[in-house]
Amino acid sequence: MTRKSEQRRKIIYERIQREGSVKVTELSNDYNVSSETIRKDLDVLCEQGKIEKKHGSANRIDKYSHIPLRVKREDHREEKIRMAAxxxxxxxxxxxxxxxxxSSVYTMLRFLSPRKNLTIDTNSIEIATALAGSHHRLIVVGGLLEPIGQSLVGPFA
Structure with missing residues (x-):
């Protein structure tokens, strides 16, 4: 992937965030690239969980909870590290x-290893996986799996 395509994807993502929805043909014309190039850009953004692709267009994901945790962990990374510390x-x-x-809570995991004998309760599959080999006691609540956020939710949780 070239720096030029990374920059174009960033600009496209910002535009989708601002406008809510954009058409492939508009993007192709505005950035002077083929529709196929735009579709590839949108595929990457979609795989990153940043947008939703529809036939011929791309839409903003309005619910932050629908963005995968692995993506949210990278948003405001430095601020999350300071807050977690x-x-x-x-x-x-x-x-x-x-x-x-x-995602902010996940960032805090790196700071827990010096603590002794913590009991950690969580509804997060990713946090449970990250702590599985730690020296802390881990309790994972049950519930219905929310696949995008990798968490257990509902009355059982």
């Missing part, structure tokens, strides 16, 4: 804590 200072050895399925 501060929040982790509030956690003491031998505590029981709840970690939800959020």
């Amino acid at each position: 501060c929040a982790s200072k509030l956690i003491e050895d031998y505590q029981t804590i709840w970690l939800d399925a959020g």
Whole structure:
């Protein structure tokens, strides 16, 4: 992938966010590339969970919860690291804590290894997987799997 296509995808994504929906033909004309090139760009953005593709157009994903956690983890990364570092200072050895399925919470995992004997409750499949080999006690609640956010939700959770 070239730097030029990365820049074009970034601009296309920003435009979709701003306008809500754009047509492949408009993008092709505006950026002076083929419709096939635009479709490939949209495929990449769709695979990243940033947009929804429809026949002949692309749409903004209006619900942040519909964006995969792996994508959300990269949004505002530096801010999340600073926030996670501060929040982790509030956690003491031998505590029981709840970690939800959020991307900011996931960022905090790197700061928990120095703590001793934590009991960690979570509804997040990704957090549970990341902590599976840790020295902490891990409790994963049950529930209905929400596949995009990789979390367990509903009355059982």
